[in-house]
Amino acid sequence: MNRALKATLMPALIAVVAALGVTGWWIYRGEQPGELTLYFHPFVGPKPLVLNQSSYANPGGVGRFKVRDFQFFLSNIRLVSPTGAFVEPDSYHLVRFDGEEPGFVIVLHQVPRRKYQRIEFGIGVDPTANRSLQQRGDLDPNSRMAWNWEVGYKFVLFEGTLHRGETNDPLVYHVGFAENYRPMSIELHRDVQHIRPARLDFRVDLLRLFQGATNIDMAALPSVKFDRGDAALLGGNFAGMISLMRSDAAGRSGRTR
Amino acid sequence: MRLGVAAVAAFIVVFFAAIAGGCHKTRQAATPLADFSAPFVFGRFQVPADNPLTLEAVELGRRLFYDPRLSANGKVSCSTCHIQRLAFTDGRKTSVGVSGKPLDFNSMSVANLLWGPQHFFWNGRAPTLEEQTLVPLQHPDEMGQDLGRLVRELAGDARYRKLFETAYGEISPSAVTRALASFERTLISCNSRYDQFLRGEIKLSEQEELGRKLFMAHPDVKVSLRGANCIDCHSQFLTGGSSARYDGFSNNGLDDEAHLHPGLQAVTHNPAHRGLFKVPSLRNIDLTAPYMHDGRFNTLEEVLDHYDSGIRNSSTLSPLIVEADNRGAAAAGRISLHLTPGEKTAIIAFLHTLTDRDFVTAERFSDPFVSK
Numbered sequence: 299m300n301r302a303l304k305a306t307l308m309p310a311l312i313a314v315v316a317a318l319g320v321t322g323w324w325i326y327r328g329e330q331p332g333e334l335t336l337y338f339h340p341f342v343g344p345k346p347l348v349l350n351q352s353s354y355a356n357p358g359g360v361g362r363f364k365v366r367d368f369q370f371f372l373s374n375i376r377l378v379s380p381t382g383a384f385v386e387p388d389s390y391h392l393v394r395f396d397g398e399e400p401g402f403v404i405v406l407h408q409v410p411r412r413k414y415q416r417i418e419f420g421i422g423v424d425p426t427a428n429r430s431l432q433q434r435g436d437l438d439p440n441s442r443m444a445w446n447w448e449v450g451y452k453f454v455l456f457e458g459t460l461h462r463g464e465t466n467d468p469l470v471y472h473v474g475f476a477e478n479y480r481p482m483s484i485e486l487h488r489d490v491q492h493i494r495p496a497r498l499d500f501r502v503d504l505l506r507l508f509q510g511a512t513n514i515d516m517a518a519l520p521s522v523k524f525d526r527g528d529a530a531l532l533g534g535n536f537a538g539m540i541s542l543m544r545s546d547a548a549g550r551s552g553r554t555r
Numbered sequence: 556m557r558l559g560v561a562a563v564a565a566f567i568v569v570f571f572a573a574i575a576g577g578c579h580k581t582r583q584a585a586t587p588l589a590d591f592s593a594p595f596v597f598g599r600f601q602v603p604a605d606n607p608l609t610l611e612a613v614e615l616g617r618r619l620f621y622d623p624r625l626s627a628n629g630k631v632s633c634s635t636c637h638i639q640r641l642a643f644t645d646g647r648k649t650s651v652g653v654s655g656k657p658l659d660f661n662s663m664s665v666a667n668l669l670w671g672p673q674h675f676f677w678n679g680r681a682p683t684l685e686e687q688t689l690v691p692l693q694h695p696d697e698m699g700q701d702l703g704r705l706v707r708e709l710a711g712d713a714r715y716r717k718l719f720e721t722a723y724g725e726i727s728p729s730a731v732t733r734a735l736a737s738f739e740r741t742l743i744s745c746n747s748r749y750d751q752f753l754r755g756e757i758k759l760s761e762q763e764e765l766g767r768k769l770f771m772a773h774p775d776v777k778v779s780l781r782g783a784n785c786i787d788c789h790s791q792f793l794t795g796g797s798s799a800r801y802d803g804f805s806n807n808g809l810d811d812e813a814h815l816h817p818g819l820q821a822v823t824h825n826p827a828h829r830g831l832f833k834v835p836s837l838r839n840i841d842l843t844a845p846y847m848h849d850g851r852f853n854t855l856e857e858v859l860d861h862y863d864s865g866i867r868n869s870s871t872l873s874p875l876i877v878e879a880d881n882r883g884a885a886a887a888g889r890i891s892l893h894l895t896p897g898e899k900t901a902i903i904a905f906l907h908t909l910t911d912r913d914f915v916t917a918e919r920f921s922d923p924f925v926s927k
Contacts, residue, residue, distance in 0.1 A: 350827040366827070366874060396800065433598050440598055440670065440790035441797045446771040457874045468874035472773075521878055525777040 331408040334377070335497040338402040339543065340368065340395045343505040349396055353461065357508045358515030361462035363469060368504055369394035370454040370539075371436070371443065373420040373427070374481075375404070379412040389419075390427065390435030392443060393502070409496075416486055417498065421536045422453030422479040449524075450474055454532070456504065460516050470521040471507070471532060478533030484542050499543040510535035585609035585722050593669070594745045596753060596792040600669035606685065606733040608740060611722035614923075616738025618718070619731060621922045624708050625692060627699035628653050633691070633735070634922065636662040640915050642839030643742065648850035652697035661850035664843050666744040666914065667836055671795040672803030677832050677848040679804060680822045684736035689728070702728040744838045744914035752908070753792065759908060766905025769898055773875065776883030783862065783892060783902055784879040788834045794909060796834030804831040805873055808866035808890070809847060815869050830871050841910045855906055859899045866890040 340347035342354045342365070353362040372391045377384040386406055393402045422428075423437065428450040431439050438444065443452050456471040486498070508514040511534040522528040588608040593600065602608055619625060620633045636650040637643035643665035650662045660677050668675075668684060681687035691697040692705070709715045710726050723730035749767075751757045759767060771791060772782025788805045789795060796803020804819045806829075815830035822828075832848045846852040852861060866876055868890060882893040894902075914920070 392799070394800075431596060436799075438598055438798070439596065440793045441799055442787070442790075442802045444791060445773075446786060446791050448771075459874060468878040470874055470878045523773060523777075524775040524780050528777070 331410045332496055334406040334409045336375075336404040336406065337497060337499045338393055338404075338502050338540075339499060340401060341501055341503045341505075343503065346400070347395060347504060354505070356460060356516045357505050358513050359517045361460050361517055363458050363460045363516060365456065365458045365504065367394075367396070367455060367457045369396075369443070370421060371423050371451060372404070372540075373423055373435075373479075374418070375406065376418040377406075377409065377412075377414040378416050378418060379414045381412055382410075384409050384412075384414070388434040390423065390437045392436035392441075414486055416483055417542075418481065418483045420479055420481045421539065422474070423451045424479055425476040428474075428476060428479070445472070445474060450476075453478060454507065454536070456507065460520060462517060467517070467520050469516060470523065472523050473529050473532045475526055475529050475533070477526075478529055478536065480533065480536040482537060482540065484540075486542070501541050501543045503539055503541075506538040507532050507535050510538040585611045588613065588741075591741070593743055594750065594753070594792070597667065597670050597745070598792075602669070602740065603683065603685070606736060608737055609722060611718060612734050612737035613741050615715075615718040615722050616734035616736070617920075618715070618923050619735050620738050621924055625698055625700055625705060626653050627701070631698050633688075636691075636697075637665050639920055639922075640842070642666060642744070642842045642911075642915055644843040646844065648845050650697075652691070652694070653699045654696040656696050658696055660848055661845065663833075663835055664839060665739055666742050666838050667793060667795070668742065669740050670793050671790075671798055671836060672801070672833055673798060674801070674803075674822070674833070678818050678821050679801070679833055684739055685729075685732040688732045688735040688739075692731075702731075705731065742914075742920060744911040746913045747838065747911040748908040749905075750911070760904070762901045762904045763908050764905075765898070766901035766903070767908075769894070769902050770905055774879050774881045774892065776881065781881050781894075781898070782879070783894060783898070784875060785837075785862075785902070787873070787875045787879075789837055793836060794838055795836035801828065801831070803834050804828070805834050806830040806869065806871045807832075807862075808868070808872050808876055809851070809861070810869065811867040812869040815871070827871060830869060837906060838909050839911055839914065840906050842915065855903045856899070859894075859902060862892060863894045863899065864891045 342352075343357070345352065345354065347365060347368065349365055349367070351364075353364050355362055370393050372393050373389055375386040375389045375391075384406070391404050393404075395402060427434060427437060431447060433439070437451070439447060443455060444450075445452060452472040452474045454471070454473045456469070458469040460467045460469050508516065512531045514531060519528065519531070522532055586609055588610060591608055606612070620637075623629050623632045623635075625632055631653050636645045636652070638645055645662040647662065648657070649660055650658045652658065663677065672679065673682070675681040675684060675687035676690070681690060692700050693702065706726050706728060709719070709731070716726065719726040719730055722734060748757060748759070752759050769781060769783040770785040770789075772780055773784045773787055774780060774782040788807070790797055796805070801819060801823065806815075806818070810816065810830065817829060819828035819831040820826065840855065844853060844855075846855070846858050852858050866872070868877070877890055879892055880890075
């Protein structure tokens, strides 16, 4: 082989090998399990939820209310595809909106790259975990979401104040009990695999607790605690509280990272 | 040319080997605490990765805790305001240190610190136990000690030199804080009658059981559930504030709007945190009088009267306190639990079951300078 030929072939060969390597790495990386971010944007009807500051109209009657605390358990996250499901281990998240972010972020790790059809999760704590003192995920029997070990967890907590003229009434909604655990299934209609960054945006609407199967006037029902009938009124509305957002709408309302 | 490459490669290998060797200290390793355990119901806890619990660190921390050399005048140690037989409180309204000037806050019991809010002091201003220890050490009214001077004094003591060397490899302000924090983390109170009840070893008396049920319930007239809503802030097993974020801080109605102290707001600058203070553990509450962040109540009866009918309203008062009423429909403007005298006595009887004699007498927590 003469020198000139060698000088031309060698760089070409190196370039081909390098290209193959990069492509292979790219394909390999694309196949690797990755992270999927679930972002929950809090709203009160059309308005973003701002704790302690903004006030909102009582959906079922007179007066305006402020929200001091709003948090709930979101459990047992599963992503379902025709070829199998991704099941998050110890999947108990306390979704809350008092942090630095305007919304709440759950990051799912090691999610296999597949075409997922739907996401499933429960609002509340499933009966088995609700009866247990085991600390899994965010479950903590010494937390403010625990009632006591004979009763289990509050699934949804909303505390605030209702202002009507000169009167300020405390609002205390602690909704639990096994029968109010609400499994949800939301169609994704898209391919999680190709979203960059891999992220799903959800709308959480506090107002929907009071609107839906039953419409509730906060003035008439300012607190819900251990009365199972009252708890079931809000529990029956749980399903409407969370919905998938279109990505463009999410981009407008949430901070992109 | 080839030789050159080999030389460079050899140099790189030797260079990194030298760095690695230089970083490796040859000192006697500290002994991890092998038998460290805590009740299951207390839940998870975390020890900082850079300060693992070791026998030597805990022993060192115990000595430092009881050593008055930690103060400017050589008379005040941590144990001056945290006395074991009082569950590591001092019985005073607010504590007094080297300056003799009463401090702003009541001495808080030092027990079960691995759980509950990981924000220390009544207003949560220290994010770790290690940082917490630095404050009283240097505060001119508490111990008023200069850290450089302290390190020099400790270095003059052969016993300390050996303990520091084994535990941390150095005598430094950081090692002092880490040792103190290690000892404090071992101060676990878990053998009160309530603990024995939780373990199924004993039964509570009828009155204590009534008190327990009232403690553990937020009242709900609709289902005829009477309660004293203690559990809304004092968690069911630890009886202290919750650990997540600032959940373990509350405005419990001690002062009206005009007299509200900054509290947690001084740390977070969040107006919603004005007047919120750390919810303390109620373990050994019978021994830790006087009560509240400013020690304003002398007896548990006064505390119960406050929660029952002495609540002062303010903008950051917990709605759970305003709403809690055993007669229902929070009788127009007047905030009251409407407990009966018998119920208050029962709650106090339950609070007495939180006293842990082992904790307040255990030799491993006691003054190592006193020969027994």
